Amino acid sequence: MPNNSDVTTTDSTDATTRVHDLLLRFPGIARARVTRDASGDLRAEVLGWDAPASSPYVGPLAELDMHNPDEVQFLHDEIFVGESYLDGGIVLRQDAVVFDVGANIGAFALFVGARCPSAEVFAFEPVTDIHQQLRRNLERYGVRARMFEAGLSDRDREVTFNFYPDLSIMSCRSDYASLDTESELVKQYVQNARESGSTEREEHLARVESLVTRDFERSERRCRLRPLSAVLDETGVTRIDLLKIDVQRSELDVLLGIEDRHWPLVQQIVMEVHDEVGTPTEGRLRQTQSMLVEHGFKVSGSEVELLRGAGRYTVRGIRPEYAEDPRPVVARTGNARALRPQEIVSWLAERLPHDLVPRDITVVSELPSH
Known part of the structure; x- marks a missing residue:
């Protein structure tokens, strides 16, 4: 008994x-x-x-499946506190369809689920190790999402990715990798954060800074890339309210994977653009902005504040006619x-x-x- x-x-x-x-x-x-x-x-x-994330161990991030709490705290500050993906007039409407390209462990998808629960997210993350965490996070929080263990590019192919467990957001195609540049980027972030008066975050900044005082752990993964147009044909999606792209120097390839017949489906774009002096990405900011203008977007851009001087820019494109969409705006900057x-x-x-x-x-x- x-x-x-x-x-x-x-x-x-x-x-x-x-x-x-x-x-x-x-x-x-x-x-x-x-x-x-x-x-x-x-x-x-x-x-x-x-909620403020003074430490990733007591704040809102503590239960996420992640590799490195300190890099995820950076994502939290950028996405949830800074609302960076809603800057420049970007909005989320009722029943929005959001393509999250470079989803990592799902921070932006979680933001969409929290601010616009009716949205459907299509999340793309090609590195298996990170994709598994993405899936667990989105399923645990009930985000309406379809997850793809693939990246987006100009054509269907398999390529080798560098996977950095200590700094997974820097993982990228091996042929686009620049470890020296990534190390300088981390140093620039820490310096800019300190100059902005983030003294209460010194412990966090010191941990981030320590990542570049030793060798990055790196391993290689074979990953699939697909063109966005192929995904649209496969899924039958007829509207993308927001296309978010953060893919570590592969952003132009993603845009080149959109056929002319599909460009009218995309209503808003927000993307990180690399324009690093003395590298193959130099001049990409102007090239990207010109491409979006040609496809009918009103375009704006700004340097990423905490990465100023590192050649990182945020580019936003909004179709002027999207303002006439009758669906109510659920999320915009400041309306949480x-x-x-x-x-x-x-x-x-x-x-x-x-x-x-x-x-x-x-x-x-x-x-x-x-």
Whole structure:
């Protein structure tokens, strides 16, 4: 005969785990902790994605599947806090279709899921090691996504990628790799961050800086690349509301993989462009902007602030007629909604038995790992 206390403990653990896992699927919740009080009632604390990440170990990132918490903290500050992909008039409309090219572990896709839950994300990440983390992250948080273990390029082929476990966002095609340039980039980021007054982040910056004081660990992976037009033909997608591209010197190849018949489907583009003096990418900023203008976009560009002097630019293209799209704008710079406990309770009540709905939900500013 089982011990009654053991059964109660197991049931309680199952209940808190079930509620915890469901809370992570509520748009905007990055982390949650569910407990029972002395009376047996469930209570929950939740932390939003846009909460300050003073440390990747206590902030919203702590439960992500990742290689390096410090590089992911950089992504969090850029995407969730800085809203970098919504700058320059970029918006997410109801039921937006978003192509995330260079998805890495899914930070931007998670941002889309948090800010525009009705969106569908097509996420492309060719490196198997990173793609596995992408899949686990998006599935855990319930992002509406189709994931492709492939990159995008001008034609269908297999190529060798350099994979850097310590700095996975720098992983790229071997023939486009420039380790010296990447090391200088990290140093430039740290210097610019310090000059901007980020003294409270010194521990984080020191850890990032230490990456270039030793040899990068590198291994090679064979990866598939496909043209965007082939993917559109395969999936039947008839509209891309936002094409986001961050592919480490391969951005022009992605654009060259769009046939003329498919360009009208793309409504907005936001992309990182490499224009590094004395390298094969020199002059690419002007070339990219000219290509987008020729295809009907109103184009703007700016140097990435924390990477100024490193030849990194953000280019945005928006079709003027997209302003007439009748669907409501769900996400734009500065319109993020705070988590509201009663809305979360109501959402849970539609999905859980009454006795599993927490009696109290508190939005917190910090939630240490445990």
